[in-house]
Amino acid sequence: MRPLALLSLLLLLAAPASAADKAPGFTLRDLDGRSVSLSQYSGQVVLLSFWATWCTPCQAEMPHLQRFHDQYGPQGFSVLSINTDDARSVSQVKPIIKARQLTFPVLLDRETTVVGLFNPAKTLPFSVLIDRQGAIAKVFSGYTPGDEVLVEQAVQASLVQPAQAASTP
Amino acid sequence: MIPSLLLSVLANPSAGAIPVGGDGPLAGTVVQVNERLIVRWYRVDDVLENFEDLRVLDYGEQVDRLTLTATKGWLTLGVQADEVTLFANRYFLDEVETWERDLLDPALSSPWPAAFVRLEKVYAQAQGASGELRLGDTYVSFGRGIALALVRNSEIDIDTSVRGARGVVHLGAWDLSVVTGFTNPQQVLLENPNLDMGPDDLHEVAAVRVERFGPVAAGLHAVTWKFARASDDGSPFARYGQVPDVAVVGGNVEASGVGGLDLYLEGDWFGYRSADLFVEEEPRPGYALYGSTSVYPGRFTVLLEAKRYLGTERMNAFATPWGYEVAAPPSLDYERAITEDSSAEVNSNDIAGARLKVQYAGREGLLVPSLSLGAFRDADLGGLHFNGSAETIAHPVAGVTWIAGDVHVLANAGARADVRDGDVRGDLTLHGDLDVVVPVGALGHLELGGAVLRFRWGENDIQQTDYWDVTHSLALHHGERWSFLVHQDFSDNPLVRSTGNLGEDLYLAGEVQFKPTPAVTTSLFAGAYKAGIRCAGGQCRSVPGFKGLRLSVEGSF
Numbered sequence: 001m002r003p004l005a006l007l008s009l010l011l012l013l014a015a016p017a018s019a020a021d022k023a024p025g026f027t028l029r030d031l032d033g034r035s036v037s038l039s040q041y042s043g044q045v046v047l048l049s050f051w052a053t054w055c056t057p058c059q060a061e062m063p064h065l066q067r068f069h070d071q072y073g074p075q076g077f078s079v080l081s082i083n084t085d086d087a088r089s090v091s092q093v094k095p096i097i098k099a100r101q102l103t104f105p106v107l108l109d110r111e112t113t114v115v116g117l118f119n120p121a122k123t124l125p126f127s128v129l130i131d132r133q134g135a136i137a138k139v140f141s142g143y144t145p146g147d148e149v150l151v152e153q154a155v156q157a158s159l160v161q162p163a164q165a166a167s168t169p
Numbered sequence: 170m171i172p173s174l175l176l177s178v179l180a181n182p183s184a185g186a187i188p189v190g191g192d193g194p195l196a197g198t199v200v201q202v203n204e205r206l207i208v209r210w211y212r213v214d215d216v217l218e219n220f221e222d223l224r225v226l227d228y229g230e231q232v233d234r235l236t237l238t239a240t241k242g243w244l245t246l247g248v249q250a251d252e253v254t255l256f257a258n259r260y261f262l263d264e265v266e267t268w269e270r271d272l273l274d275p276a277l278s279s280p281w282p283a284a285f286v287r288l289e290k291v292y293a294q295a296q297g298a299s300g301e302l303r304l305g306d307t308y309v310s311f312g313r314g315i316a317l318a319l320v321r322n323s324e325i326d327i328d329t330s331v332r333g334a335r336g337v338v339h340l341g342a343w344d345l346s347v348v349t350g351f352t353n354p355q356q357v358l359l360e361n362p363n364l365d366m367g368p369d370d371l372h373e374v375a376a377v378r379v380e381r382f383g384p385v386a387a388g389l390h391a392v393t394w395k396f397a398r399a400s401d402d403g404s405p406f407a408r409y410g411q412v413p414d415v416a417v418v419g420g421n422v423e424a425s426g427v428g429g430l431d432l433y434l435e436g437d438w439f440g441y442r443s444a445d446l447f448v449e450e451e452p453r454p455g456y457a458l459y460g461s462t463s464v465y466p467g468r469f470t471v472l473l474e475a476k477r478y479l480g481t482e483r484m485n486a487f488a489t490p491w492g493y494e495v496a497a498p499p500s501l502d503y504e505r506a507i508t509e510d511s512s513a514e515v516n517s518n519d520i521a522g523a524r525l526k527v528q529y530a531g532r533e534g535l536l537v538p539s540l541s542l543g544a545f546r547d548a549d550l551g552g553l554h555f556n557g558s559a560e561t562i563a564h565p566v567a568g569v570t571w572i573a574g575d576v577h578v579l580a581n582a583g584a585r586a587d588v589r590d591g592d593v594r595g596d597l598t599l600h601g602d603l604d605v606v607v608p609v610g611a612l613g614h615l616e617l618g619g620a621v622l623r624f625r626w627g628e629n630d631i632q633q634t635d636y637w638d639v640t641h642s643l644a645l646h647h648g649e650r651w652s653f654l655v656h657q658d659f660s661d662n663p664l665v666r667s668t669g670n671l672g673e674d675l676y677l678a679g680e681v682q683f684k685p686t687p688a689v690t691t692s693l694f695a696g697a698y699k700a701g702i703r704c705a706g707g708q709c710r711s712v713p714g715f716k717g718l719r720l721s722v723e724g725s726f
Contacts, residue, residue: 022197022199023199024199024201024238024240024245025296029382031425032384032425032426033382033383033384033386033423033425034382035382052705054504054705056579056604056618059570059579060572060577060579060604060606063534063535063572086310086314086318086320086322087310087311087312087313087314087318087499088313088314088318088497088498088499088500089499090313091313091433091461091463091472091474091499092472092526094431094463095463095465095470095471095472095526095528096528098465098470098528098530099470099528099529099530099534099537099539100530100534100535100537100570101530101533101534102534110310110320111308111309111310111320112308112320112321113308115321116238116247116308116321117201117238117240117245118201119203119725120203120236120238120247120249120321121203121205121234121236121323121723121725122321122322122323122324123723124324136199138687138688139687139688139725140687140688141687141688141689141690141723141724141725142684142690144614144616144646144652145575145577145606145608145613145614145616145646146575146613146614146646146648146649147649147687149649150649150687
């Protein structure tokens with residue numbers, strides 16, 4: 001334990017408690033094969049939501065994400081749903097999205113490359129809130145009922161921040 | 170480790186990434202940290218003869234996984250370092266130190282006898298508008314995973330990467346991908362005991378894929394494998410000059426939303442050259458055909474999938490003994506009902522079948538009943554099959570998802586009947602699973618989750634007894650930080666190799682979870698859970714049971 005513990009201790013102690021820098025960029029295909037990049041959402045508040053078809057709490061969280069998408073979309077907010085099903089079950093993704101009548105963009109991370117960038121442990125569901133400056137503002141791991149209140153508060157806080165102020169330490 | 174976690178939480182309570190400040194060359198680099206620490210105390214049923222009153226065989230295990238990614242502009246560097254330590258795994262008997270449990274296979278060296286530290290994954294990735302290059306550990310999946318599928322499936326402790334190089338070139342609507350390297354299975358496990366870990370088998374893969382994207386997409390791919398043998402000597406790179414054990418070529422077409430229809434078709438041909446992949450047979454080719462289509466009339470969604478596989482699973486023969494697969498075609502089966510018996514059908518080398526699933530969007534998508542019917546013809550009589558007859562399998566499953574404010578209900582129930590040729594009684598499986606959440610005022614939310622399976626054996630070569638398999642848990646989620654859980658399992662399946670703490674077949678456990686921040690979860694678990702097959706993302710593995718105490722901390726920073 002000691003070598004790893006020492007390394008993480010040094011790293012985490014060295015971390016300044018200031019605003020984060022830009023989130024890593026990525027490009028994925030959506031359900032219709034179109035290429036979608038995080039950079040296309042520059043200047044918006046974005047919630048990256050990682051999920052899979054077999055993840056029960058993910059399905060319970062989805063209606064709340066849809067409400068955020070509808071309610072805060074006009075203010076410059078978007079949900080980017082990132083599905084982590086691999087190739088074997090990916091055919092079930094679009095039917096589930098259609099049946100739940102979800103309208104936010106759904107991207108396919110079939111090779112687990114993007115989930116590896118943000119959430120290497122692949123805990124599901126897992127959400128990353130990115131502010132207008134493109135910085136990671138908050139991370140949410142797992143979902144239990146009531147967690148959507150925390151997410152909504154964080155979304156509201158990010159939306160009221162002006163784009164320039166968001167990067168000020 | 171715990172102090173470092175707590176310090177990080179206190180120092181950086183909200184941000185999900187750590188920027189490197191200053192004006193130096195690392196300025197602007199974003200470092201992301203994910204860490205998971207697990208400490209387990211195993212209570213062992215066996216006792217040492219003549220020392221029955223002393224629990225000297227109980228032992229402890231501590232596992233740590235630290236993942237770091239650093240991104241600056243177009244360059245990302247990533248490492249995953251794992252460490253595992255056994256403690257209290259030895260005792261002195263007549264002044265002689267006895268190791269009851271070994272952490273490492275003697276073929277695997279470690280600077281510490283009771284600890285193992287390993288750089289499990291390491292990579293550098295350069296990404297630009299015209300393509301990407303990744304050196305080190307990479308993941309790859311072609312088409313529907315029939316020819317090649319090596320991706321993270323950490324939910325069930327499977328994370329096999331290709332350690333080598335991968336390049337992708339974007340040419341307008343075209344992508345060209347090339348990957349080559351050796352398999353790198355993850356050795357240190359988070360959920361399963363780490364005992365007698367041995368060195369990796371370095372299977373060599375080379376693969377190429379050309380893909381065109383758009384409303385109508387198409388792809389062609391080729392994959393070769395050269396599998397490592399126990400008799401190998403010398404450098405694994407020598408394998409590059411050898412004839413492949415298997416070569417796969419395939420292609421697919423996909424239409425999205427064309428005329429309101431989604432369509433996917435894939436065909437793969439497997440050219441086997443090595444007799445090591447066959448048991449008492451000469452190598453012969455295999456093939457796979459897979460198709461899916463979905464339509465969305467009104468409030469309905471209809472998904473139809475069909476498959477025909479002959480000799481496709483043979484390619485996994487060198488990997489499955491070590492708990493992973495190098496390719497895994499869609500099984501079309503319901504994951505939560507896969508048993509020791511039905512896993513043979515999932516891995517069949519001679520099977521055809523289809524599954525139809527219909528969902529209805531009621532109450533604006535908040536009430537979604539579903540019905541699916543799978544039907545398969547399994548003619549593979551070898552491998553894991555317990556019987557000597559070809560069988561026809563029917564598997565209907567009904568389900569519902571209902572979400573109304575703070576209340577949600579997800580439920581599924583199904584029956585799988587295996588009908589054998591020749592008037593031989595087949596197996597029957599009845600199964601159901603449920604997840605219900607209701608608010609309970611100021612206390613928070615109450616969640617009941619569970620699954621039940623009843624299995625009736627048919628006439629088999631190895632006759633077993635019918636069994637029940639039940640798993641359920643009751644959780645109280647109090648506020649945003651606390652959850653209190655009680656887990657109870659029951660299984661009288663003779664193939665399940667674990668025993669309960671409330672009797673031979675009954676398991677009870679309690680768990681408290683605390684989230685100091687939304688990104689950090691701590692858990693204390695005491696009790697037992699049963700062994701069994703656990704599936705996630707189309708892959709399954711047999712997970713051992715557990716009896717004892719477990720403390721875990723997981724967080725992202």
